[in-house]
Amino acid sequence: MATTLTINGEPKSFGAPPDMPLLWVLRDILGMTGTKFGCGIAQCGACTVHIDGKPVRSCVLPVGAVRDRNVTTIEGVGASAAGAKVQKAWLDLEVIQCGYCQSGQIMSAAALLASTPNPDDSDIDAAMAGNICRCGTYVRIREAIKQAATGRQS
């Protein structure tokens, strides 16, 4: 049964069982490997994508539940103003170490900035606490979100 989803603004058709998590559709069927598998139980945030701009853990989101809503992944988030600002701040402040969790971190941060343009520390805590970084880049993530929000240059 063919399913069509709008991913990063483009229609994508594929065959997949409706209970299959969006994560595995993206990675294993569509070959969009920027979205990462970390835990499979929505505990780490590595798989975060946007559904109509809201951050969602794609490892537990059945693809059948997406329907006609827009999916944005790390490959497409740079097209939004918030996504581009976050990506730039991430590089300006050299946030990234191994980088494996950072697709999810950037997706969560971009969603935060889109809904809360000037987040304070508690906003950042609330939006980002679902994203684990094993390399421990939290200090720079916080700083980069603030920089992306203000447009301040490092």
Place this chain on the structure above:
Amino acid sequence: MNSIEKISPLKISDGVSRRTLLSGGLAGGFLLAFHLPVRAAINEPVQPPDVTDGKFAPNAFIRIDAEGVTTLVMPQVEMGQGIYTAISMILTEELDADWSKVTLQHAPANEQLYGNPIFVIQATGGSTSVRAFWKPLREAGASARAMLVQAAAAQWQVDPASCTTSKGEVAHKESGRTLPYGALAQAASSLTPPKDIQLKDPKDFVYIGQPLKRLDTPDKVNGKAIYGIDAMLPDMKFATLAQSPVFGGKVGKVDDSAAKKIPGVQKIVVLDDLVAVVGDHMWAAKKGLDALKIEWNEGPNAKINSKAVWDDLRAASEKDGVVAKSTGDIAKGLASGEKFEASFELPFLAHATMEPLNATVHCKSDSCEIWTGTQIMARVQSEAAKAAGLPVEKVIVNNHLLGGGFGRKLEPDMVVAAVRIARQVDGPVKVVWTREEDIQHDIYRPVYRDTIAASLSGGKIVGWKYKISGAAILARWLPPAFEKGIDIDAVDSAVDVPYDIPNFHVEYVRAEPPAIPTGFWRGVGANNNVFAVECFMDELARKAGKDPVEFRRGMLANRPRFLSVLNLAAEKANWGQPLPARVGRGVCLQPSFGSFIATVVEAEVDEQGEIKLRRVTSVVDTGIAVNPDTIMAQVEGGLIFGLTAALYGEVTIDKGRVQQSNFHDYRMLRIDQAPKIEVHVVKSGEAPGGIGETGTTAGPPALRNAIYAVTGVPLRRLPIDRSLLAAGKKA
């Protein structure tokens, strides 16, 4: 534009393997540190480059083509520590290449060309990369530069000494002529490398010491970076596996009738010790695995539990150990003051790299190709060859960026399992472990128990007897390094404490836990020893009636680098200045990995015993700082890694099984719990030290000492037991 080639096109069979290293390159003095035999291959003399297509390839690390594209081959793997950038900076510095035009390649499996001089095998770990490769990479760059200069000078018929180099060009100032390296590549490739290599004076460094932007990060913000788990091949299948929940157990009966009915399931692979389901995608494989009914023959290890492990270790720690170091007269030292004793215990830990274990394998009848991210390229190749039943040269390993390593990928087991599965599958198969499998089939940081007896006289330590009991990882992982019963990793940072102590004695008891596999974990042996030593220092300071920083200073008169970082850390952390109620500061000073680091943690312990990390200050003297920003980042991240373990990290065993399984019960520190962190990098002209693991070893003792300052409770086990810290509890 810098780039990292996605999958290394360098294969074991290409020209790289026929060239050898610069004379004296990898056979540097570092080997002496581990007293390992230097293999003849590494001492082979320079052979002339054998590339005839105009590409200049003077050594294993540098390729320059006619267009001037400069490709640097990375002998160490990138797992987040920034080493690709540091290696490139060192090579580029001495080569005088154009930084903006450098392209990187993952090295192929080749121990002879890319072996780590400290380990003598092709391994990335132990915070050794810059220490080990500093000299050979500088020499590789400088030698190549000299050859390019020689080629230009010959063309211009001038004295090479009258030529200069900068940003990928040779210039002859007198005549105003310049030639780009690309135009000289062909001519240089026919020259013999110089015997005397002139290295730059560090004062002339252009790149080294600058906080240059990392070369690997631009592709990590947009999903383009390719990790091992991202390998995609035509007609690839996907698999996931289950190993015996009890260590060492075997597969009994497998009922696959339900699994076979799941759409997308292609094949069930049953081996003696694991079962894998192969499908069209991970979801089919995972559903198929969940639908299998597997009976395991659990074997004798099903009786093992944490209590038995600790009973064994505590009993072993009562024995005399092998003496690792002894100076002065320990019996006299301990008798000559007031004596105190304590023991410290650390738990099993899992690595939990964010990228779950994986390997993609394509086995054919006469060859095997592997796509993965590993810290041990050549060992993966040889172990895969054994598993595939092939000669080693028939196995190609394509390395990738690693989504975290932390020592887990110093083991080849995930690749070996994938090869064994792939032998049963037509075409390529990507084997991905679930997080549960990753946590429950780790190769764990061992449990340790350290016992200390120390005596105080005149406010100083006059006798120090320290005994480490725990697994000898090196005895398994690098047998030549395990000599006379001493695991030199297990005693690291114990035999070389920062302090002057007149009567000093360290012993090691090898105590292997039953059945539970143990391996390196970020911070390695130093993790254990820095914790015990620095915690006990604070207890002794209190017995001596001294401030912990002042107490340490009293034993550092002859240790200027330690004293300097300690003083600066105290200053930057506002040591001694007033704090709110139930907030304290704790200090840690450590010698680990060839760096000198002092750390102060400021933490609050609330009435219920819950801990809030407020602020961490680290001062680092790591010698010449190749990239100061990377060093700061490594210490920041390392601190979080260590603090995570101190607050939460423990793998426990019941009925032969690991009880934790995923991030809900093997917890990680998250951003809302992370402290402010300041790292200060001291300017130094000394040889570079290691940095990747230093924060990890510093965090736990400094936090524990902050808790001790607040509560007076001398915690002697990790993870921290909050129930001991609630208000009203007495030490």
